[in-house]
Amino acid sequence: MPSLLATTPEAEYAPFVLTGVLLTLIIVYLMSKLGGELSKRLDLPPVLGELVGGVIVGVSALHLIVFPEAGAAATDSLLMTTLQWLGDLDAEAVAHIFTSQSEVISVLxxxxxxxxxxxxxxxxxxxxxxxxxxxxxxxxxxxxxxxxxxxxxxxxxxxxxxxxxxxxxxxxxxxxxxxxxxxxxxxxxxxxxxxxxxxxxxxxxxxxxxxxxxxxxxxxxxxxxxxxxxxxxxxxxxxxxxxxxxxxxxxxxxxxxxxxxxxxxxxxxxxxxxxxxxxxxxxxxxxxxxxxxxxxxxxxxxxxxxxxxxxxxxxxxxxxxxxxxxxxxxxxxxxxxxxxxxxxxxxxxxxxxxxxxxxxxxxxxxxxxxxxxxxxxxxxxxxxxxxxxxxxxxxxxxxxxxxxxxxxxxxxxxxxxxxxxxxxxxxxxxxxxxxxxxxxxxxxxxxxxxxxxxxxxx
Amino acid sequence: MPSLLATTPEAEYAPFVLTGVLLTLIIVYLMSKLGGELSKRLDLPPVLGELVGGVIVGVSALHLIVFPEAGAAATDSLLMTTLQWLGDLDAEAVAHIFTSQSEVISVLxxxxxxxxxxxxxxxxxxxxxxxxxxxxxxxxxxxxxxxxxxxxxxxxxxxxxxxxxxxxxxxxxxxxxxxxxxxxxxxxxxxxxxxxxxxxxxxxxxxxxxxxxxxxxxxxxxxxxxxxxxxxxxxxxxxxxxxxxxxxxxxxxxxxxxxxxxxxxxxxxxxxxxxxxxxxxxxxxxxxxxxxxxxxxxxxxxxxxxxxxxxxxxxxxxxxxxxxxxxxxxxxxxxxxxxxxxxxxxxxxxxxxxxxxxxxxxxxxxxxxxxxxxxxxxxxxxxxxxxxxxxxxxxxxxxxxxxxxxxxxxxxxxxxxxxxxxxxxxxxxxxxxxxxxxxxxxxxxxxxxxxxxxxxxx
Missing domain, CATH: 1.20.1530.20 (Na+/H+ antiporter like fold)
Known part of the structure; x- marks a missing residue:
């Protein structure tokens, strides 16, 4: 009988991918609300604030949310280095988690x-x-x-x-x-x-x-x-x-x-x-x-x-x-x-x-x-x-x-x-x-x- | 200047991953409603119908929704073979898309x-x-x-x-x-x-x-x-x-x-x-x-x-x-x-x-x-x-x-x-x-x- 529960990297890293996605979403919502509300108070369209909020956490500034499509590696992501420290993971695992997490966020x-x-x-x-x-x-x-x-x-x-x-x-x-x-x-x-x-x-x-x-x-x-x-x-x-x-x-x-x-x-x-x-x-x-x-x-x-x-x-x-x-x-x-x-x-x-x-x-x-x-x-x-x-x-x-x-x-x-x-x-x-x-x-x-x-x- | 838009497999396959996710979600909703409604008519809890609906499209029957964690390959997925045919993709591309799509669905x-x-x-x-x-x-x-x-x-x-x-x-x-x-x-x-x-x-x-x-x-x-x-x-x-x-x-x-x-x-x-x-x-x-x-x-x-x-x-x-x-x-x-x-x-x-x-x-x-x-x-x-x-x-x-x-x-x-x-x-x-x-x-x-x-x- 083939094993029904073979462990693959996917299964092993799944909890960390979820944690990465959750952390990204939390940052997304915080920045969208901060940016949107500030924009609104300045009498500007809230969506502008959401875009600027994204810039702050993105590749231009804090490097919390970066994407491999733009050539970023897992080591460029502050979120991933945090996760690596939290979960005591090796570089290969983090690279895998980074790719998966980015794909999930892109599809979302x-x-x-x-x-x-x-x-x-x-x-x-x-x-x-x-x-x-x-x-x-x-x-x-x-x-x-x-x-x-x-x-x-x-x-x-x-x-x-x-x-x-x-x-x-x-x-x-x-x-x-x-x-x-x-x-x-x-x-x-x-x-x-x-x-x-x-x-x-x-x-x-x-x-x-x-x-x-x-x-x-x-x-x-x-x-x-x-x-x-x-x-x-x-x-x-x-x-x-x-x-x-x-x-x-x-x-x-x-x-x-x-x-x-x-x-x-x-x-x-x-x-x-x-x-x-x-x-x-x-x-x-x-x-x-x-x-x-x-x-x-x-x-x-x-x-x-x-x-x-x-x-x-x-x-x-x-x-x-x-x-x-x-x-x-x-x-x-x-x-x-x-x-x-x-x-x-x-x-x-x-x-x-x-x-x-x-x-x-x-x-x-x-x-x-x-x-x-x-x-x-x-x-x-x-x-x-x-x-x-x-x-x-x-x-x-x-x-x-x-x-x-x-x-x-x-x-x-x-x-x-x-x-x-x-x-x-x-x-x-x-x-x-x-x-x-x-x-x-x-x-x-x-x-x-x-x-x-x-x-x-x- | 490093290229800001380097093409990676992630970027190249992204549209297919999205199509794969959309197709999976369509199947999920159809089966959840079919199963749930049928269950309700039979005076059973709707969630039982959703589970059975999942069985029908899953690894036990139609192989439309299968997961690599359980040892399935892209070739085992009827959805992926359809996508391969639609997009004229090679085996490596399909394997990549299968993994990404499965990770997205798992996180969802x-x-x-x-x-x-x-x-x-x-x-x-x-x-x-x-x-x-x-x-x-x-x-x-x-x-x-x-x-x-x-x-x-x-x-x-x-x-x-x-x-x-x-x-x-x-x-x-x-x-x-x-x-x-x-x-x-x-x-x-x-x-x-x-x-x-x-x-x-x-x-x-x-x-x-x-x-x-x-x-x-x-x-x-x-x-x-x-x-x-x-x-x-x-x-x-x-x-x-x-x-x-x-x-x-x-x-x-x-x-x-x-x-x-x-x-x-x-x-x-x-x-x-x-x-x-x-x-x-x-x-x-x-x-x-x-x-x-x-x-x-x-x-x-x-x-x-x-x-x-x-x-x-x-x-x-x-x-x-x-x-x-x-x-x-x-x-x-x-x-x-x-x-x-x-x-x-x-x-x-x-x-x-x-x-x-x-x-x-x-x-x-x-x-x-x-x-x-x-x-x-x-x-x-x-x-x-x-x-x-x-x-x-x-x-x-x-x-x-x-x-x-x-x-x-x-x-x-x-x-x-x-x-x-x-x-x-x-x-x-x-x-x-x-x-x-x-x-x-x-x-x-x-x-x-x-x-x-x-x-x-x-």
Whole structure:
């Protein structure tokens, strides 16, 4: 009989992995609350504080939360050295525990942004989104074309960067972090305003465009030519997925409610809804789209049901627990060391970074002026809302780095651009929305959006 | 400048790990709902259905959810072979993804049982628990001594098992799965009855005793003698932890409420409470107690605050999402193959298993008759509530197996005993509680306990 309980490193180190995850989560929640509350007192969006809180415990400062993807070893992690001391572990054990713990936290962070987009989908309205669909599409396309062209041409002309790395940098400029923007909009109670819906719609379309651009650029860097079949497959599957979700929204609703009504055990509404969100996320990820797009689509579909409010209230605590993991780890992964001008190696990168930052802001802000037929709309806010590159920009930089196409200064410059747009966008967006009467389809919905900033428990 | 975005296997396989986790979670939720609902229709505790649902997708049947700790390879996992086909991956990549995905699911399951015990703590009452404290302590001690003595002596006398493995088997018989018992009690609305509080109290004490026994037995198997210092340290730290929690319950409450009241961002109550639960779980785990004991203590402490109801309502959706992962994976890990009498190797084990099962049931059921000063108490229910060995019993068997002390038939017998007590306990407990008027301290509290079986949203 084969042993049923063979000991593997996994089993032996399991208690330490759990302790490592628990310690990381405790740090994440402490920093997210400290940062968020401080930000709120300073009249800034709380999410900015969560990002800064992440920076403090991350690779830039305290080294409590670091990740092997960024080249960190277990010995770089203050948390791991503490655990090594607590558990009297050898170096090999700590390396194993570090990898496992980091993978768990990374997946929890991804589940966090999945739940965030599910919640944003639940708070968005398919019909309202449809009404601003054309505008959102134009904003997205201009927000891709403008920074890409300006960035690529500028790098080649002014900085004599070769064409392939210039295209990579240009591609990184096209991204929009839907997570950061939608979180700020939600915190400010502007998610349901016309501006908010245009930004969210454009960010979704931007995400799809970004995935297509990434596929083009990656195959260009790898083989020197574009894999057309792959690109066509991506475009077709992305379109089919988005249209399919909208159709599903019309038909699946009622059967979902019927199923949920029949269930008698705990979590009768939440568990099927959450399963549906994960299934859509999984489907999106299998057809090479981003998982968060699937979760957003699932939220849109379930928003059409009459269980919406009840579901919203039950998803909220889950978001409260999972979403901070995402924002704090984004902050923890941002290496602000590349911003230090006293390090000679950084200087070349910082000059390019300054150029990329200008392009990154201008290229997105102009999109606000492409909106037509909406007199009185806050064009600046729409443009500013598209600025944060966030994790999407880092993915571009990461793939560029892996392909070996990027020089060290250019890579650093892209990272600086991503970090600065991510951290500048929340206060800029708040500023551009301040003292404005938002154009909201329904006044009652707008109020609810503002309440979303505090837990609603009746 | 060191590359900030070096590609490691972790980064390269990350999307597949996420897809693997999402697929596993989808299967977990489908099986937990299918099993739970079917169980409910058959008038059985839903948790039994979740366990059986786990068995169906686990190592015993469909091989969708299997774990490397139990000796499974990536090629044994139907989910991994599907992912390999979807992503066109090589064997090495799949092995890496399998390990990562399993670690993530294992940690999520552990977070599930941590949240479950936090919730049970929130629903328990420190004063009520104090009132039954002596009874619970006696039930726990008898429930450890009786099965240990009967089992060890019986194995030596009737089956001529050497003394060290006999002691291991005896130790595995002492465990009580607080998770399974408290979930069934909560589902039946009996958590707050006197019987329920005695069972929960005894299970907590049993857990502490179990950890001490485990330390004794493990050092006995390793060095042939007992490491007295270690045992004394464990007893002192366990006692200090439990008494410290109770003291904390009296003083920390008010400062906790004051902090939560001052917070203005989302999750103002939930995030500090959850952080406290994780910190207590972490502390328990660092001093070599079980993490779930810390979470239970945290629940007890916060139960004393006037935020109790609000918190309870916000913890519920998190429990709905995380707890099923625990029960379904417990089922998935249970290898029912050892029950098959047509396999000749199993027969020797099955005879010992039958003996262990009788000892396991009798040794716990007798504990009900040790209760004094509570006329009219359901003694049978208390005894039956202590029967399930669950994950705690498997930990004993696993450590015994790792030490090399157990023969294959004895190891199989222990596993059979653990599986059968775990699966038999929920229906037996329901049966023994049926048609009884429970003795409840406050009638209103009991009603609330019953409502806990359905999501409470007002």
């Amino acid at each position: 962070a991804e589940l966090g942004v999945i739940v965030l987009l599910f919640e944003i989908g639940l708070e968005s309205d398919l019909r309202e989104l449809g009404k601003v669909g054309y505008q959102a599409a134009i904003v997205a396309v201009v927000g891709v074309v403008a920074p890409f062209t300006l960035g690529t041409v500028g790098l080649v002309v002014f900085f004599h960067v070769p064409i392939i790395p210039a295209i990579f940098a240009g591609a990184a400029l096209t991204a929009t972090s839907i997570g950061i923007t939608s979180k700020v909009l939600s915190e400010l109670g502007h998610l349901k305003s016309t501006e908010g819906q245009i930004i969210v719609g454009a960010a979704v379309i931007d995400d799809v465009l970004g995935i297509i651009i990434l596929a083009v650029v990656a195959s260009l860097a790898k083989t020197g030519e574009v894999d057309l079949v792959n690109v066509v497959v991506l475009i077709v599957s992305a379109t089919a997925f988005l249209l399919g979700s909208i159709l599903l929204g019309k038909f699946f609703n009622q059967s979902f409610v019927a199923i949920a009504d029949k269930l008698q055990t705990r979590g009768a509404l939440l568990v099927p809804a959450f399963t549906f969100a994960l299934a859509m996320a999984c489907l999106a990820s299998v057809i090479h789209l981003e998982a968060i797009l699937g979760a957003f689509a699932a939220g849109l579909v379930l928003d059409e049901t009459d269980k919406r409010k009840e579901l919203d209230q039950q998803v909220m605590p889950i978001a409260d627990i999972l979403v901070p993991i995402f924002f704090v780890t984004v902050g923890a992964k941002a290496n602000l060391g590349v911003l230090n001008p006293t390090v000679p190696e950084n200087r070349a990168g910082l000059v390019i970074a300054a150029f990329l930052l200008v392009v990154a802001i201008v290229g997105k802000v102009v999109t606000g002026w492409t909106i037509f037929g909406k007199p009185g709309i806050n064009r600046l806010a729409v443009g500013v809302g598209m600025i944060p590159r966030g994790e999407v920009g880092l993915v571009f930089a990461g793939i560029g780095s892996a392909s070996g196409a990027l020089s060290a200064p250019l890579e650093a410059a892209i990272i600086v651009m991503v970090i600065l747009t991510t951290f500048l966008a929340p206060p800029l967006l708040q500023l551009s929305l301040k003292n404005q009467e938002s154009i909201t389809p329904e006044e009652s919905d707008s109020e609810e959006g503002e309440n979303a900033a505090v837990p609603v428990v009746k | 399951a552990e977070l599930g049982v941590i949240v479950l015990l936090f919730e049970i703590g929130l629903e328990s009452d420190l004063r009520e628990l104090g009132k039954v404290g002596y009874q619970a302590a006696i039930v726990a001690v008898v429930g450890v001594v009786a099965p240990f003595t009967l089992g060890t002596v019986g194995l030596v006398v009737f089956f001529h098992v050497p003394i060290i493995p006999a002691i291991f088997a005896g130790a595995a018989l002492t465990a009580t799965s607080i998770g399974i018992t408290s979930k069934v009690l909560s589902e039946l609305g009996h958590l707050k009855s006197t019987e329920g509080q005695i069972i929960v109290g005894a299970a907590v004490i049993d857990d502490v005793l179990g950890i001490i026994i485990l330390a004794v037995v493990a050092s006995l198997a390793k060095t042939g003698e007992v490491d007295l210092v270690n045992v004394v340290v464990l007893i002192v730290s366990a006692t200090a932890f439990l008494l410290g929690s109770i003291l904390l319950g009296k003083f920390f409450n008010q400062s906790f409420v004051a902090i939560a009241d001052k917070l203005q961002t989302r999750g103002a109550l939930l995030v500090p409470a959850f952080t406290f639960a994780l910190a207590m779980a972490c502390l328990a785990s660092v001093i070599h107690l079980e993490a779930i004991l810390g979470a239970f203590a945290a629940g007890l402490v916060l139960d004393e605050t006037d935020k109790r109801k609000e918190l309870d309502q916000q913890v519920m959706p998190i429990a709905d999402i995380l707890v099923p992962i625990f029960f379904v994976t417990v089922g998935a890990k249970a290898n029912l193959g050892v029950l098959n009498p047509t396999v000749p190797e199993n027969r020797a084990g099955l005879v010992i298993a039958a003996f262990l099962l009788v000892v396991a049931i009798v040794g716990k059921v007798v504990t009900g008759w040790t209760i004094f000063g509570k006329p009219g108490i359901n003694r049978l229910a208390v005894g039956v509530g202590m029967i399930p060995r669950g994950e705690v019993g498997l930990v004993f068997a696993g450590i015994g197996s790792a030490s090399g002390a157990l023969s294959a038939p004895l190891e199989a017998a222990i596993i059979v005993m653990v599986i059968l007590t775990t699966f038999l306990a929920p229906p037996l407990l329901q049966l023994s509680l049926k048609n009884q008027e429970s003795i409840t301290p406050e009638e209103s509290d009991s009603e609330e306990g019953e409502n806990a079986a359905v999501p409470v949203v007002k």
